[in-house]
Amino acid sequence: MVVALAIFSTVSLGLFAFTSTSLRLVARNLATNHSHQWIRLSDQQLLHDLHNSASAFVLVNYDGTNYSDVTPTATTDVDAGTQQYISNRANGVRFRMLGGGPYQLTANTTTTSVNLTFNFSVGGNVPYVPEVGDKVVFPLLSGNGEFDISAIVTMPTKASPTGVVTISAANGIGFTINTTTAGNVTTAYFYREVAYTVYGNLLRYHPNYTSTNKGTYTMVQSDITSPEPFALLFPSGSPTTTGLNLRLSLESYDTNYSARTYQNGTTTLQTVIPMRVVPTQVISTNAS
Amino acid sequence: MDFRASKSSRSRRRLLGFTVPEVVIAGAILALFVATSVAAMTQINRWAASARLRTLALALAQQKVDQILTTPWSTLGTVPTILTVGTTTETSLPLNNDAFNSEAGLSSAFTNLDLQINATRTTVVRSISTRQVGATVTVTYTYRNRAATIVMNTLRATDDF
Secondary structure (H helix, E strand, O other): OHHHHHHHHHHHHHHHHHHHHHHHHHHHHHHHHHHHHHHHHHHHHHHHHHHOOOOOOEEEEEOOOOEEEOOOOEEEEEOOOOOOEEEOOEOEEEEEEEEEEEEEEOOOEOOOOOEEEEEOOEOOEOOOOOOOOOEEEOOOOOOOOEEEEEEEEEOOOOOOOEEEEEEOOOOOOOOOEOOOOOOOOOEEEEEEEEEEEEEOOEEEEEOOOOHHHOOOOEEEEOOEOOOOOEEEEEOOOOOOOOOOEEEEEEEEOOOOOOOOOOHHHOEEEEEEEEOOOOOOOOOOOOOO | OOHHHHHHHHHHHHHHOOOHHHHHHHHHHHHHHHHHHHHHHHHHHHHHHHHHHHHHHHHHHHHHHHHHHHOOOOOOOOOOHHHOOEEEEEEEEEOOOOHHHHOOOOOOOOOOOOOOOEEEEEEEEEEEEOOEEEEEEEEEEEEOOEEEEEEEEEEEEOOOO
């Protein structure tokens, strides 16, 4: 009887140890693969969008209620990959991306014009519809041919692709543009403010980071566990930043399917992603 | 038929239980199964960690390529350091942990749990013409005594080509 009990206990303990070890190993594997997958996909999307930024990056903060800009200041931390100083961290970043264009200006302007008419048709469709807060940029206008859109007078549609936008310019566009003479073609690009934020373990993409639209986002990835992953870089000895290099320290940990004891299920991605549109197509970084 | 003899024989066999060789063989099979399972699961974990490190190493190489592609370079000015022909080696680059994440107010509570893996990044810039360079970025690291290498190539021309 005693021998039988001893054997039974030993076998039971062995089975328990085996099952426990197996579960831990499987859980660790799941945690590692999940966090790896989240970071890999986040990196792909962030690389794509941040590379395509047409303006300098601006750090933003979301406290659960309000979105606000963060003034970058250099810290004593040095990024190992670039040897530049890291700014204070933030949980978001905003920048401008190309919304649409080039679109042709189809109505003449005087120097004081603020209403601009464009043909938004592309192959019979209207892939871009302007919104208040977007920027319109005329590459061929001397000086700063960049204006904020303050109102949409006529919304372009597929049936009627001609749209009219109002620019925010106290003295008007500043140029007389003749669009009716044959051969005269004046075009402009439209840029929209977008943002990425991390809040509540979510990496969120704001496709239209303008005044009342800021709270609208799509979830890029869950299980992001670095609450303030964004920073800007300061060159050595420089008190200012160009805002052209964004440092990411994105960390993911599978909070749903694993316990903290499976510790090496964490993935931390550190990298610096610069925009590739240099010089920038949008000069102003004012909030929209 | 003699039912008594048959019943008696079955009773004897039940009392005898398993023979020692049977127990040893069964135990060996069980031990082999356990050892193989644990080894397989451990190996799968190593592969997962290895795959993760490759992604992080790729990001490290991509970061240098990004620097090469975006550093301003005018034919009228001097060649920026990063585009100067030659070989640059950076050592001890943290691959899978960011110590700065542990700073007050930033800690996610999950950082620095992994075994720290450092990488070496070697950048070779070669001249193609006065207005163009080619670059090869190589990131190497060692994980479980095995060296791994990521290589990325790129070309860069002057801004005012």
